[in-house]
Amino acid sequence: MFMGYSLGELGSIFAMQAFAGLILFSVFVLMSLGLAIIFGQMGVINMAHGEFMILGAYMTYLTSQLFQAYAPGLYGIYFFVAMAVAFVVSGGLGMLVEWGLIRFLYKRPLDTLLATWGLSLIMQQAFRSIFGAREVGVELPEWMMGSLAVTDTIEVQINGLFVMGLTTLIAVAVYLLMFRSRWGLQVRAVVLNRTMAGAVGISTERVDRMTFGIGCGIAGVAGSAFTMIGSTGPTAGQLYIVDTFLVVVFGGAASLAGTIASAFTISQAQSTMEFFMSGSMAKVLTLLVVVGILMLRPEGLFVLKVRR
Amino acid sequence: MSSSDDRQDKMSATRRGVLKGLAALPIASAVPAASFLSTPARADVPPTSAVNTTGLAVTDTEVTVGILHSVTGTMAISETGSVQAEKLAIDQINAAGGILGRKIKFIQEDGASDWPTFAEKAKKLLVQDKCASVFGCWTSASRKAVLPVFEQYNGMLYYPTFYEGLEQSKNVIYTGQEATQQIIAGLNWVVKERGAQTFYLLGSDYIWPRTSNKIARKHIENFLKLKVVGEEYFPLGHTQFNSAINKIKLTKPDVIYAIIVGGSNVAFYKQLKAAGIDLSKQTLLTISVTEDEILGIGGENIAGAFACMKYFQSLNNPNNKAFVEAFKKTYGDKIVIGDVTQAAYLGPWLWKLTVEKAGSFDIDKVAAASPGVAFDKAPEGYVRIHENHHLWSKTRVGKARVDGQYDVVYETSELVEPDPFPKGYQ
Numbered sequence: 001m002f003m004g005y006s007l008g009e010l011g012s013i014f015a016m017q018a019f020a021g022l023i024l025f026s027v028f029v030l031m032s033l034g035l036a037i038i039f040g041q042m043g044v045i046n047m048a049h050g051e052f053m054i055l056g057a058y059m060t061y062l063t064s065q066l067f068q069a070y071a072p073g074l075y076g077i078y079f080f081v082a083m084a085v086a087f088v089v090s091g092g093l094g095m096l097v098e099w100g101l102i103r104f105l106y107k108r109p110l111d112t113l114l115a116t117w118g119l120s121l122i123m124q125q126a127f128r129s130i131f132g133a134r135e136v137g138v139e140l141p142e143w144m145m146g147s148l149a150v151t152d153t154i155e156v157q158i159n160g161l162f163v164m165g166l167t168t169l170i171a172v173a174v175y176l177l178m179f180r181s182r183w184g185l186q187v188r189a190v191v192l193n194r195t196m197a198g199a200v201g202i203s204t205e206r207v208d209r210m211t212f213g214i215g216c217g218i219a220g221v222a223g224s225a226f227t228m229i230g231s232t233g234p235t236a237g238q239l240y241i242v243d244t245f246l247v248v249v250f251g252g253a254a255s256l257a258g259t260i261a262s263a264f265t266i267s268q269a270q271s272t273m274e275f276f277m278s279g280s281m282a283k284v285l286t287l288l289v290v291v292g293i294l295m296l297r298p299e300g301l302f303v304l305k306v307r308r
Numbered sequence: 309m310s311s312s313d314d315r316q317d318k319m320s321a322t323r324r325g326v327l328k329g330l331a332a333l334p335i336a337s338a339v340p341a342a343s344f345l346s347t348p349a350r351a352d353v354p355p356t357s358a359v360n361t362t363g364l365a366v367t368d369t370e371v372t373v374g375i376l377h378s379v380t381g382t383m384a385i386s387e388t389g390s391v392q393a394e395k396l397a398i399d400q401i402n403a404a405g406g407i408l409g410r411k412i413k414f415i416q417e418d419g420a421s422d423w424p425t426f427a428e429k430a431k432k433l434l435v436q437d438k439c440a441s442v443f444g445c446w447t448s449a450s451r452k453a454v455l456p457v458f459e460q461y462n463g464m465l466y467y468p469t470f471y472e473g474l475e476q477s478k479n480v481i482y483t484g485q486e487a488t489q490q491i492i493a494g495l496n497w498v499v500k501e502r503g504a505q506t507f508y509l510l511g512s513d514y515i516w517p518r519t520s521n522k523i524a525r526k527h528i529e530n531f532l533k534l535k536v537v538g539e540e541y542f543p544l545g546h547t548q549f550n551s552a553i554n555k556i557k558l559t560k561p562d563v564i565y566a567i568i569v570g571g572s573n574v575a576f577y578k579q580l581k582a583a584g585i586d587l588s589k590q591t592l593l594t595i596s597v598t599e600d601e602i603l604g605i606g607g608e609n610i611a612g613a614f615a616c617m618k619y620f621q622s623l624n625n626p627n628n629k630a631f632v633e634a635f636k637k638t639y640g641d642k643i644v645i646g647d648v649t650q651a652a653y654l655g656p657w658l659w660k661l662t663v664e665k666a667g668s669f670d671i672d673k674v675a676a677a678s679p680g681v682a683f684d685k686a687p688e689g690y691v692r693i694h695e696n697h698h699l700w701s702k703t704r705v706g707k708a709r710v711d712g713q714y715d716v717v718y719e720t721s722e723l724v725e726p727d728p729f730p731k732g733y734q
Contacts, residue, residue, distance in 0.1 A: 009558060016557075020550030027548070133384045135574060135604025147584040155557075157582045160550075229582075230547040231574030231604055235382050239545040239571065274551035279542035280513045282551075 012154050013275060021271030023160040026167035028263035030225055031240050032247040033174055034218035036259040039248055041191050041211055044102055045113040049244060050237025051123035052094065052216045056086035056223030057232040058131055061138045068139075076141045083166075083224045090220025095213035102212060103205070120237070127234035135233035144228065159228045166225055170218060171260065177214070178256065187211055191254075250290050252300025262301050266290065353409030360669045362462075365438040371410045371669060373398070373656070374417065374433035376444030376454070381421025385570075387446045389600060390468055390652035391416070392639050394443045397656035400634070407660045408669075415439065423453035430454040434461040440669045441466065443655040446648070448472060448515055455480070462671050466655030469648050470595070470617060472519035473728040478675045481658060482698045482726075483691075484651040485618050487520050488733065489724045490595050493703035494616030495527055497718050498563055499534065502591050506537045508561035510552065510568060510576075513541035517567035520595065524565060526733045537561050542568065547575040553583045564592040573601050577609040587612035593705075598646030599712060607712040619650040619688045620706045620714040631687035644712065650687050657683050658693065690723070698726030 035049045046052075063082035067075050097119065105112045144162060147155040178184040189197040190207050198204045223237075230236065251262030266286060273282040294300070356368050365372035375394050377387040398412045406412060415437050417429035426445065433439045434457065441464045445451045448471050458465050458479040465480045473486035498504045507528055511517025521539060528534050537559045540552055556564060568576050573596070580587075592613040599621050602610055621632060621644060631653065635645055658681060663669055666677035675697075682692040692700045700723035706714025 013554065013558065016554045017551060020548075020554060023550060024548055128384070133388050134600065135385065135571060137574075137602075137604055137606035139606055139608065145582060147582065149584075155584055157550075157579075157584075159582050226547075229575055229578055231571035233385060233571055233604065235385075236571055238382075239547060270548075271551055275555065278513075278540045279546055279552065283543055283546075 012151065014272075015154050017271050017275050018268070019154075019156060019160070021268040023157070023163060024267035024271055025264050026160075026164045027226070027229070028243065028247050028267050029167050029171060029260055030163070030218075030222035031244045032251075032259050032263060033170060033256070034215040034222065035244050036248050036251070036253070036256055037174070037178075037218070038212055038215035040254040040256070040259075041187055042208060043106075043109045043112075044212070045109060045116065046215070047113055047117040047241065048097075048120035048123060048237075049216075049219055050239070050241040051120045051127075052090045052219035052237075053223030053226065053240060054127065054232065054234070054237040055090050055093065055123070056220030057138070057227050057236070058127065058136070058223075059086040059089050059220065060224040060227045061131075061136050061232060064138055076143060079141060079144070079224075083221050086220035086224040087217040090223070091213040091217025094216025094219075095209050097216075098209045098212035103208065106208070124234045124237070131234070133234060135231050135236070138227035138232055140228060163225050163228065166221075170221065174218070174256065183207070183210065246287075246290060250294065250300055252302040255300070255302040258300055258302030265301075354667075359408055359667065360440075362670050362672075363438060364440045364669050364671075366410065366440055366669050369410060370413050371407060371440050372413050372415060372437060373659075374430075374437060374439040374442035374444065375414050376417050376419055376426065376429055376433060376442055377446065378419045378421040378450075379416075380418055382570075383419075383421040383446055383450075386600065386648070389646060389649035390444075390446065392643075393468075393635070393645075393649045393653035394656060396635060396638055397653050399638075401656055401660050407663050408667075412656070419445070419450055423447075423449050426450040427453040427457050430457040430463070430465075431461065434458070434463040439463065440663075440671075441659050441674075443468075443652065443659075445469070451475075451480075464659070464671050464674055466659060468652035468655060470651070472516045473730070474519065474734075476696050476698075476728050478697070479671070480697060481655070481678060481693060482728075483654045483658065484648060484699075485701060485703070485724075486698055486726050486728045487516075487523050488727045488730045489618070489698075489701065489703055490616055491520060491524050492527055493720050493724060494593060494595065494614075494705060495524060495532065495565075497616070497705050498591060498593050498614070499532055501718070502562070504534070504562040504591060506535045506559075506561045507563045507565050508537055508556055508559060509539040510564065510566045511541050512544050512546075512567065512569045512572060514544065517541065517569070517596070520567055521565070523730065523733045530732065542572060544570065544572070546572050549576045549579045550583070553579060553585065556585070557583070562591060564590065566592060566594045567596045568594075569596050571604070573597055574604045574606075577605045577613075581609045587708075597708075598648065599644040599714070600646040600649070602708065602712040603644060607708070607710040610708045611710045613708045614705055614717070615708065615714060616703065616705050617647040618701045618703055619647045620704060620716055621645045622706070622713045623688065623704075623716060625687075625689060627685050627689065628687040654683065654686055654688075654691065654699075657686070658691075662693075692723065694726050696726060696728055698728060700725060 038044050038046050060082040063085050064078055067078040101115055144159050147157045149155050186202045186207050190204050194204055247263045251258030270282050270286045273285055356366055360366040377391050378384050398414055402411050419426040433442055443466045445467050446469050451467055466483055467480055468483050470484040470490055509521045511521050525536050528536055594615050597615050662674050662678050662681045666673040678693045679695045684690045694700055703720045703724050704716050705718040707717050708714055
């Protein structure tokens, strides 16, 4: 399988595949961080996660349309505004959903699966009614297109770098929020023992609502970033949901570090294999490996020691 | 059976009297489509017993047809245009006097992007509604699901999508192109005009891209004596093409031959552009991106790529101008029309012409009369039905523009013969 490539070419293959793998890794982390917070910390199986992403993507589309119509001169920076809008709208809707739907189901985690699946269908139909059945095109500002040539054969894509930077930023922010803030402390307390946390004066309802909202908000930002590389249509969220759950479950649901480690493993494995076999085969092999490891470690890569 | 027929005849005899009076009104004259045909005078309307001997839903004033597409689910994105085109054609035919003096009434069913549902709805349209003809389906999977139903209950399906071929049925008229019509002319063109020597084949992982690439590979290797340097398939909905793009950069093919479908296209072309592949220098030929898909991809990401199919919205002929104008008038200015939408529009018109040639709505007579039926007012120009129930049609190559339309850069001088079972390509 290394036939026909010179040594130098193989070098650049691995460099470029590693970079492609890093982009994929960032994408996976972006997709799954929001889900990991909701699933890992609250035990809610959010099947509508993909739709929250697409909501973010549609917000990006709307923002780009507004900038094109009213401030074409500022088009270069619209993306940053769009991400903020995506976070606020997806997060806001998330809090609304938590208040109207999820909070009645905390004791029945499997029912959250059905309820959020229904929610995802409703959201898809809403997208279809509002934005039309066809995909919408989100135009990128000029500076985000193209790539930087490192050597003759190695090129680095600018929007890839952008996604990587964004992922780092969000991951750091989530870490600070969860492990260095008072609010994070409350979330972790509620996760460990809801009744006790309530007894010591933590408003568990407020914590739940904020957690769900922030998870959905991160999904929105991820969706905003995906307009750079993927499609924006009513059902596009379905494309991501399987991969997202794969990453979260493989990493060990309750652990954010596990999510990141699992995203890294899956993306690098897939990217390297993709080069030497077809895209479909690489995907099949990745799934097989994940299933194999989950059989040995049913709790995922990283297991939190929780008193039960 | 006979008693109910009698009753129906008596009822419709009075209705006919009323209609004769109405016929004096200039129903059709205000509509441009009227020029498509000579309206038969109402007095000549043949009795139903003469044009329908098999109990189809035909009365003296009305004929019922079915429209069977997905308007929900993942395929709704694509099939919406087909439904619009079929309804437009039916409206125009009705405005011009209908078929054998009868107005077309349609019953629309939703296949919901689910193949068993397609089969179930097809059966409903044929058995319960007794539709004289059905226009519908998009994916090969949905067509394969309804095919046994149409053959068992002897219905007539007008199928609009370009597809992989290897099929022929008395009960289906294929108004899109089969694979060889789309592929061979395009490859010949790219070799002649762009001097291509090496090809990289890409596709989504299901029957149509795989069969099409198989035909393309045979044609490249056995007939053109050129080289395929790579071939690769991706799951439906795949959104990460960085590895494939790296391979393309390394193998430096003269032509990227892409048959990726649906949302994956958006990801593919965006990443291609981001990776610095300039489609004004690197030739890319696709058979799966119509004007519809470009809406999602964004014109700036695909400008310069070539697409090979039989119809582009920008075709410059009077038929097409009238068609595009009527379409936009009905469905809004922003709408775009792709290859399959046009092929769907042909269905009702071809059926009308065939019924008039056969002088009957009976399925067997329509099927027998189909070969040789020609429609010279087709937006794509002129088409004719072959003995194998596919269409003779021209193949064209278009170059994508930033505004999402194609400039036609080549068209075959003759109609290309449909060849659903090509020798030497299997």
